[in-house]
Amino acid sequence: MLPKRVIGILTWREGERFEEPDYLRKLVQTGQELGAVVYLFSHQDVHVQDKKIKGFLPKPNGRWVSKWFPWPEVVIDRYRRRVREYIRLRNSDLFFFANSPFSKKWRVTKLLASDERVRRWIPETHVYAQGMVRSMLARHALVYVKPGNGTGGRSILRVEKRGKEYCLSGRDKKHAHHTARLDTAVGVEKWVKRWVEEQQIRDGNFLVQQGLELGLLRKHVVDVRLLIQKDECGEWSVTGCGVRIGENGSATSNLHGGGRAIPFEWFLSNRFGVEQAESIKSECYQLAYEVAKTLEDYFGRMMEFGLDIGVDVQGRAWLIEVNPKPGREVFRQMGDMQLYKMAIARPVQFALYLAKNQARFLSL
Incomplete structure (x- = not known):
């Protein structure tokens, strides 16, 4: 009988607390159903000298159990926090990853906007700077101000020009709803500047993006x-x-x-x-x-x-x-x-495909 394939899932962990635990639990269980050894681990669980990983499996009561696991053939990266230890691990050659490191939203947008294959689908986007919102509102009746490394819809501000008035609305880091009505572009710039300063996430910049008429339903995005x-x-x-x-x-x-x-x-x-x-x-x-x-x-x-x-x-x-x-x-x-x-199931199926064909990929 052939040994089971070993897949590791790299994620953030603090004690027994994981990011997106419900999804990760289902990912591990799906891998087990596909006949693989699948476990969660974080940067602090890697023991290079012993070539072993302190991995975690879900228990039926919703908690997690840890034990020693063999080195993974393939690692699925679900780490969502850019901490120093994670970046160091990603830049090492310790693991064969199913997915490569990605970049900040602004760099991705810039790459896509400059590539002839996809640029027709990219709205006008710029890095936020003083005067940029005013400049964009001169060309577009609607613009969005959003964090370049945000997620979950947080800290995104909608700025719409309606006649001589500007209507602003958005959700802050804690999902609280904020609105404002202003009558000058200068007032909008000041309000947005304060929003950007208060909503800054770690080291990320903010983007100003062309708003689109997505009102396919009245009063709903x-x-x-x-x-x-x-x-x-x-x-x-x-x-x-x-x-x-x-x-x-x-x-x-x-x-x-x-x-x-x-x-x-x-x-x-x-x-x-x-x-x-x-x-x-x-x-x-x-x-x-x-x-x-x-x-x-x-x-x-x-x-x-x-x-x-x-x-x-x-x-x-x-x-x-x-x-x-x-x-x-x-x-x-x-x-x-x-x-x-x-x-x-698909991330695990792809990881298993990579594990079976790893020699071919490593030679590329």
Whole structure:
């Protein structure tokens, strides 16, 4: 009998506290069902001299048990915090990773905007600086100010010019809702400057991005969350997509901020008709494949991306954001448990594919 494949999942840990524990628990269990040894570990669990890892497995009571595990053949990186020890580990050659390190949102946006394969889908975006919001509002009636390394819809500010008035709304780091109405561009600059200073996340800069007319529903922000992943044969494949509808008056559609998810085809067909909805879906898929291949060219091997895609009132698709370590709750919220399970299984299936073919990849 062949020995089981060994897959490690690198993540942040403090004691028995893990980031995204529910998802990681399901990832380990899925790996076990696929016949592999799968465990969680963090930077402090690596014992190089003994070539062993202090790994963690979920217990039925919701807690975790630790034990010694053999060195992983492949490591899935789910670490979401850029701490020094993690960066040092990623820059070492200790492990064979399923996914390469990624970059900050601004660098990614700049790369995509300069690549002829994908730039037609990228809204105008600049690094925040004094005067930039005012300059962008002269060209666009709607702009967004957002952190270059944020996540979960936090600290994103919506700034809209309505006649002679400016309407601002956003959620802060703690998801509290803020609004303001101002009557001068100078007043807007001062308000935004204070927002950026208060909402700064670690060492990240802020971006100012062209707002899109995504009001497919009155008073709600609507966008598409698409998940594209490598499959068990190592090929890019769109797992699925759903429409996210933001809370009434919210600047984002994020599910953490009170948004809800509904099936893509149902919503788009009702809004644009079956034929145009099919065309929009086709464009979203094309966008996803081109973005995945382009980013892999720049950063090296990747295994999945969550894409936030805006569909404007004319039915044109725009890339809002790319996440290399995405969630998959959109499928559960839609009630599509088959897609949800596939979205969890695919990272492990791809890691197993890499483990079986590791010699070939290491020789490239």
